[in-house]
Amino acid sequence: SAVISQKPSRDICQRGTSLTIQCQVDSQVTMMFWYRQQPGQSLTLIATANQGSEATYESGFVIDKFPISRPNLTFSTLTVSNMSPEDSSIYLCSVSGLAYRTGELFFGEGSRLTVL
Amino acid sequence: TQLLEQSPQFLSIQEGENLTVYCNSSSVFSSLQWYRQEPGEGPVLLVTVVTGGEVKKLKRLTFQFGDARKDSSLHITAAQPGDTGLYLCAGVHAKLTFGTGTRLTIIP
Numbered sequence: 001s002a003v004i005s006q007k008p009s010r011d012i013c014q015r016g017t018s019l020t021i022q023c024q025v026d027s028q029v030t031m032m033f034w035y036r037q038q039p040g041q042s043l044t045l046i047a048t049a050n051q052g053s054e055a056t057y058e059s060g061f062v063i064d065k066f067p068i069s070r071p072n073l074t075f076s077t078l079t080v081s082n083m084s085p086e087d088s089s090i091y092l093c094s095v096s097g098l099a100y101r102t103g104e105l106f107f108g109e110g111s112r113l114t115v116l
Numbered sequence: 117t118q119l120l121e122q123s124p125q126f127l128s129i130q131e132g133e134n135l136t137v138y139c140n141s142s143s144v145f146s147s148l149q150w151y152r153q154e155p156g157e158g159p160v161l162l163v164t165v166v167t168g169g170e171v172k173k174l175k176r177l178t179f180q181f182g183d184a185r186k187d188s189s190l191h192i193t194a195a196q197p198g199d200t201g202l203y204l205c206a207g208v209h210a211k212l213t214f215g216t217g218t219r220l221t222i223i224p
Contacts, residue, residue, distance in 0.1 A: 108158050
């Protein structure tokens with residue numbers, strides 16, 4: 001298993017601003033992912049954070065809106081840019097202990113974002 | 117696009133009752149995972165089922181993978197308030213796809 005810490009745990013932001021969420025893992029992991037969970041809904045994969053290269057984004061998500069960094073095997077950031085109320089969600093960092101994207105996942109506690 | 121539909125979407129029952137949650141798809145999965153998410157927390161993996169027809173038990177929770185590996189069920193016996201949470205199935209094919217979720221509330 002892995003222990004995953006996310007910061008901030010929650011924030012209230014103004015429309016048009018940007019927020020960066022940090023994810024720290026207590027061990028080196030190959031696969032790291034960012035998910036969005038809209039109120040009362042399931043999880044949607046935003047992107048796979050790749051160490052040393054650009055993130056791989058899922059359909060409907062773009063780098064300009066959700067820039068991701070992954071400088072090493074234990075840390076990643078997700079920025080939500082130019083926020084609107086529709087971006088109000090829980091953003092979850094997750095890792096797989098296995099070297100493929102379909103492995104069992106461990107999640108952080110999530111960052112609850114409210115955009116006014 | 118692979119869709120995993122869970123039913124029911126919401127379930128509220130009394131402590132001590134039994135319940136079943138279903139996870140259905142038209143797609144075949146190589147394996148299927150079940151997660152539980154409590155308020156303010158991230159999802160936590162409960163089990164992975166791999167073989168068609170497989171049954172796994174985790175105390176009062178019984179998980180079954182359909183013979184054709186297109187569906188799964190979660191049965192809870194003698195539900196307790198600690199079982200309250202959002203239950204998510206996740207199918208594994210080329211990638212991991214999460215189901216629509218079942219929000220379970222156990223009333224003491």
